Amino acid sequence: MNVVSFYRFVDVPEPAAIQRNLQALCEKEALLGTVLLADEGFNGTLAGSADGIAAILQWLQDTLQLPTPVDARWTEADAAPFRKLRIRIKNEIVTLGRPDIRPQQRTGQHVSPREWNTLLDDPATLVIDTRNHYEIEVGTFPGALDPGTDSFRQFPEFVEQLDVNDRDRPVAMFCTGGIRCEKASALMQELGFSQVYQLQGGILNYLSTTADDDNRWDGECFVFDSRVAVDRDLAEGGYEQCHACRRPLSADDLQSADYREGVSCPQCINELESERELRLEERRRQVRLARERGGQHIGVPQQPKKNG
8 A cells, every 4th residue: 555745835726626626536546645735735645556646646746737746755554544535725734823934935955865964963953853742752863953842833933932043053954754844944044044954855755765874763753644653664663643632652651551542641641621531431432332242333443244
């Protein structure tokens, strides 16, 4: 099963028309996943056949008259990591809270994985992981600065609090597939940072193209689908996901007394409201009963009936 992530910042004159046609084409090719559309471009991850996904990428290039092919990160999974197909219109294809930032007009300099390692080796470089804190806990580049954000909307506040002396340092930024860095680097340039670099294709491209001896990545890489995380070989990693808060869970988290499947984990146990906790407990009970009956309920796959 092919799983492909892609995006492009480009002016989209009629997102609604693109949405209708793209929905039909993806259904025709039996693809699953999510594609976000906005005036500023598109951002998606689709799973399915290589030919089907390639047809979608070519259609986007032709329809939006893109001068170059859509850059895409291809990985594989044993099964589709999505249950549905969603084509949605948003204000931003990655939510920074600054729709006025247009990376197609100005953004940081893209660097290859080889060039990235050179930046990492330079002690003058300020390396920033633009992802959320729960993603960074799964894996990151050694020495990278953690902004401590729970959502990308908080990133502008983090940048504004950086030391003014950092504005003349080389700044190297990275994220999962590159899209958050497009906006983050454009924001930093607007705020006066003069040397802003971003990892071309993000962590996924780095892992897919970098030899083991040169690979500086530490840990796994969080991904926004049912695989939860991938390892250095882009194979499904060793994390589960909390069904209550959607955060990644390690083996130690799963052994914690605060972990209750479908209800809470050590990350969200203090965030639960009593009413919501009761609803989640009831949902957990219904799922368990459905499994015992072999029935289908709330996303539980139908169990085959035994013959005889």
